[in-house]
Amino acid sequence: MFQRPLGIYRERDTTQHKTPPPRSLAYLRAIDCAEPHGDAVWGISWTAKDDSVISISADGTIKRWNSTSGQVMRTAPTHTLGLVSLSVAPDGRFALYNSVDGTTFLWDLEGGAIVGKHESYTRPGAEPSWSVSLNPKGRTYAATGGDFGEQRGILQSGRGKFGMRCSHSPDGSRVALSAESGQIVIFDLASSTLTSTYTSHAMAVRSLSWSPDSQLLLSASEDKRLILHDVRTTSPGRPGSGAVASLTGHSSWVLSSDISPDGRLALSGSADKTIKVWDLTARAAVSTIADTGEVWAVSWQPSSTAASSGAFVTGGEDGIVRWWKAAGTS
Amino acid sequence: MKPNLVVVIGTRVRILTPAICDRDHQLVPRPDPDMHPLLTEAPVNDDCDCFPDLLADEDGFNSPFEDLGIYLNSPPTPTQNISEYERDNLAPYNRSDDLTPLNMDDSDSDDCPQPHDKCRSAIGAQSRTGEALTKDAMRCAPAVGEFIKTTRYSSVQRIEAMALDFLEQLSAALPSTKEEIEEFLSKRPKVSKKLELKLTDRRKRFDSGASGTRTQIFPRGTRASIIPFAQFFRIADLAHEAIVDGLPTTKRDLFYKDVQLFKKQVTVDKLVDDLAATINTERAHLNIVNKPRSRQAVKPAEIIFHLKRASPKGLICGIGLLIHTSVGDVIHVTESEGTLIPLAEDISTLSLPNDVNWVLIVEKEAVFQTLRQLGFVRHPFSQPGTGIMITGKGYPDLATRQFAKKLSDSLPPTVPIVALVDGDAYGIDIASVYKFGSVTLRHESHNLAAPRIECIGIWTSELALQARSMLRRELPERWKRELTYMLYMRHKAETEILCSVPRSLDEPHPLVRYLTDKISERIRALALEPTPSVLANYGVDEALLNEF
Numbered sequence: 049m050f051q052r053p054l055g056i057y058r059e060r061d062t063t064q065h066k067t068p069p070p071r072s073l074a075y076l077r078a079i080d081c082a083e084p085h086g087d088a089v090w091g092i093s094w095t096a097k098d099d100s101v102i103s104i105s106a107d108g109t110i111k112r113w114n115s116t117s118g119q120v121m122r123t124a125p126t127h128t129l130g131l132v133s134l135s136v137a138p139d140g141r142f143a144l145y146n147s148v149d150g151t152t153f154l155w156d157l158e159g160g161a162i163v164g165k166h167e168s169y170t171r172p173g174a175e176p177s178w179s180v181s182l183n184p185k186g187r188t189y190a191a192t193g194g195d196f197g198e199q200r201g202i203l204q205s206g207r208g209k210f211g212m213r214c215s216h217s218p219d220g221s222r223v224a225l226s227a228e229s230g231q232i233v234i235f236d237l238a239s240s241t242l243t244s245t246y247t248s249h250a251m252a253v254r255s256l257s258w259s260p261d262s263q264l265l266l267s268a269s270e271d272k273r274l275i276l277h278d279v280r281t282t283s284p285g286r287p288g289s290g291a292v293a294s295l296t297g298h299s300s301w302v303l304s305s306d307i308s309p310d311g312r313l314a315l316s317g318s319a320d321k322t323i324k325v326w327d328l329t330a331r332a333a334v335s336t337i338a339d340t341g342e343v344w345a346v347s348w349q350p351s352s353t354a355a356s357s358g359a360f361v362t363g364g365e366d367g368i369v370r371w372w373k374a375a376g377t378s
Numbered sequence: 379m380k381p382n383l384v385v386v387i388g389t390r391v392r393i394l395t396p397a398i399c400d401r402d403h404q405l406v407p408r409p410d411p412d413m414h415p416l417l418t419e420a421p422v423n424d425d426c427d428c429f430p431d432l433l434a435d436e437d438g439f440n441s442p443f444e445d446l447g448i449y450l451n452s453p454p455t456p457t458q459n460i461s462e463y464e465r466d467n468l469a470p471y472n473r474s475d476d477l478t479p480l481n482m483d484d485s486d487s488d489d490c491p492q493p494h495d496k497c498r499s500a501i502g503a504q505s506r507t508g509e510a511l512t513k514d515a516m517r518c519a520p521a522v523g524e525f526i527k528t529t530r531y532s533s534v535q536r537i538e539a540m541a542l543d544f545l546e547q548l549s550a551a552l553p554s555t556k557e558e559i560e561e562f563l564s565k566r567p568k569v570s571k572k573l574e575l576k577l578t579d580r581r582k583r584f585d586s587g588a589s590g591t592r593t594q595i596f597p598r599g600t601r602a603s604i605i606p607f608a609q610f611f612r613i614a615d616l617a618h619e620a621i622v623d624g625l626p627t628t629k630r631d632l633f634y635k636d637v638q639l640f641k642k643q644v645t646v647d648k649l650v651d652d653l654a655a656t657i658n659t660e661r662a663h664l665n666i667v668n669k670p671r672s673r674q675a676v677k678p679a680e681i682i683f684h685l686k687r688a689s690p691k692g693l694i695c696g697i698g699l700l701i702h703t704s705v706g707d708v709i710h711v712t713e714s715e716g717t718l719i720p721l722a723e724d725i726s727t728l729s730l731p732n733d734v735n736w737v738l739i740v741e742k743e744a745v746f747q748t749l750r751q752l753g754f755v756r757h758p759f760s761q762p763g764t765g766i767m768i769t770g771k772g773y774p775d776l777a778t779r780q781f782a783k784k785l786s787d788s789l790p791p792t793v794p795i796v797a798l799v800d801g802d803a804y805g806i807d808i809a810s811v812y813k814f815g816s817v818t819l820r821h822e823s824h825n826l827a828a829p830r831i832e833c834i835g836i837w838t839s840e841l842a843l844q845a846r847s848m849l850r851r852e853l854p855e856r857w858k859r860e861l862t863y864m865l866y867m868r869h870k871a872e873t874e875i876l877c878s879v880p881r882s883l884d885e886p887h888p889l890v891r892y893l894t895d896k897i898s899e900r901i902r903a904l905a906l907e908p909t910p911s912v913l914a915n916y917g918v919d920e921a922l923l924n925e926f
Contacts, residue, residue: 130863149846
């Protein structure tokens with residue numbers, strides 16, 4: 049099922065340049081899922097295990113897909129309410145997902161059963177969870193809620209701020225949390241302290257992604273930009289500090305982001321119905337792909353054999369999980 | 379060399395040129411040293427007849443300013459002395475028929491239907507001239523007419539004082555001695571003195587409450603720096619004319635009188651407000667209104683009756699509320715539909731029901747309509763009674779703010795006045811406009827600000843919690859989906875969202891529930907302990923209260 053190439057692929061001689069100039073890459077639609085979700089796909093994750101993809105939807109379903117065939121491998125029991133947050137362990141054994149009312153589930157992907165369920169709205173005095181993130185190393189998870197709190201030990205870092213997204217760093221040492229006000233804070237798990245605050249965005253930060261070496265943090269915000277933060281340096285909460293690059297080009301909210309496993313490309317989905325692939329060294333977009341609706345979730349394939357481009361999967365407003373591959377690869 | 383200056387002074391201006399007159403002119407001392415310098419009373423030296431000297435030349439009118447192109451509309455005849463001149467100038471106000479109220483015989487104040495203490499208190503409540511005159515003041519003839527005359531008179535006086543001040547500076551800057559004249563006419567004249575125009579800066583305010591001033595200076599750089607002066611004095615002239623002739627004019631008219639000079643409507647708007655602030659009056663007292671009903675010559679007394687009916691914006695909803703307008707209409711405020719709030723000047727009496735328990739000011743009209751349809755004004759809360767709902771439809775206009783202020787001043791301290799605004803910057807700004815006044819009309823904020831108002835914005839966190847708790851209940855699928863989407867989209871906290879959330883008919887509307895909680899909390903709090911700001915507004919001394 050071949051589509052027209054959506055970008056222009058040009059050969060360039062990169063030997064004379066110090067940094068490779070931004071290339072253009074082409075991506076093609078590889079396959080669509082066999083049975084779409086009944087509602088928008090709000091979270092997606094390409095797992096390392098079996099090369100399968102987990103997706104959650106506003107209709108309350110969570111499905112596990114075979115990336116080659118696009119068929120559903122497994123589903124968990126449908127929840128009555130939409131699912132808003134998904135976090136999959138790097139080894140692909142567990143998937144943690146949260147629904148809009150704050151019920152959090154832990155799904156054992158090997159066994160296939162729900163092994164944990166937490167009704168966070170019953171916590172006295174605290175808000176129900178919104179975004180959840182599994183710790184890659186251990187059996188803990190972080191969750192944001194109305195109070196921008198954390199599951200293990202309440203971290204009251206915001207006064208009435210709504211915590212939109214939280215994400216563990218790949219090395220499991222830190223958690224990044226973003227608020228509806230645009231603030232991003234980094235929480236160090238070992239010392240249980242806030243190490244940095246970034247105020248590079250003034251509007252809600254909808255997505256956070258770490259680079260594989262845990263040194264860069266990419267934030268996607270409603271202000272139509274993605275900002276790359278260098279989180280190695282500790283910086284006071286001055287606006288703009290820590291931000292090393294700003295990726296502009298989207299014409300509406302940037303809803304989702306992901307950094308490729310080799311750390312060179314970034315992927316973003318936006319409410320302007322496009323997906324953009326960015327070259328992080330050149331800090332520019334190398335590909336823009338039009339989709340049919342708002343792109344709520346994007347995820348790179350975990351391991352990529354190709355040197356500079358890989359495959360990724362997206363989920364959007366239409367409820368269809370789509371796999372994309374780079375032109376020239378099979 | 380002619381400076382590029384054209385100043386059109388009002389029809390009747392006294393010109394005092396110290397250079398010509400050798401009398402000793404005593405200015406009336408300023409009552410308050412902190413007052414703006416231009417608020418000084420005009421000189422009242424009746425003995426001076428330098429004015430006729432000035433104009434007594436054979437060729438009629440030969441002012442030293444003529445070369446500069448200063449034109450008087452009509453030169454006064456030389457034989458008058460100052461006091462008569464003054465009388466003629468202000469003749470319109472002296473004529474008693476101007477002060478005859480409608481439907482009334484003239485002059486006998488005992489025929490005035492309003493009890494005099496009411497008239498007087500209306501006047502007495504306003505300690506300074508230039509403040510809003512209530513309708514009551516107009517009904518009573520000459521005694522009050524005096525007051526009106528004084529008010530208008532002082533505006534006229536102040537404009538004239540400004541023009542005089544400017545002319546004095548001008549004359550001081552011009553050469554008078556032979557050497558100076560030679561230098562003036564030489565190839566490279568130097569202007570040693572600068573002309574300054576001090577205006578009230580509406581954006582600056584000192585801690586004492588006095589306003590800052592900003593100064594326009596000529597020359598400053600290019601010769602075009604005279605244009606702000608020309609613009610300002612043109613406005614002053616037109617306002618002067620409007621007051622003296624009794625012809626109300628609008629800002630738009632002012633602009634079209636001299637498009638080339640003003641170039642932009644915004645300039646006119648700003649200058650009018652600057653003039654009003656500098657003279658410390660309201661814009662209406664400069665006879666610059668929004669849309670006068672007719673352009674025929676009307677008597678000054680009638681002007682107030684015909685003042686603006688142009689597009690009031692705010693709506694009010696309540697039970698048993700009556701607004702008596704100045705023209706004699708009675709507006710019944712109902713609970714079934716919103717009524718437009720008229721300007722305070724058009725309101726003669728406001729009769730509130732005894733059992734007003736709460737007042738709610740809403741930012742958005744959609745919310746207002748929703749609450750109105752739900753019959754929210756009938757909500758008794760803790761005790762029997764009803765409430766009043768107002769909306770300014772966004773940023774409130776003058777009428778709405780005046781009305782809110784009126785309510786704030788009149789209602790007892792146990793009645794909470796709350797403002798429901800969105801939890802975003804605009805909402806908070808709107809609440810602050812009601813509460814503290816706006817920047818551009820800061821000089822009138824004593825008329826417009828109501829610090830008693832409390833804000834109960836919809837904050838995002840509360841919204842989310844509410845919506846999420848609703849999700850756990852048994853709701854139809856579609857409704858749950860709507861709520862879920864709303865939460866996921868995380869739009870700025872808008873009260874409309876709570877309004878548009880579908881719910882079953884037997885459940886209380888979430889917005890109603892939210893407001894109920896908030897308002898009853900305020901009622902309880904105020905019943906226990908009225909806040910100091912409320913007390914201050916109401917004029918009750920807290921110490922006295924404690925004694926009881």
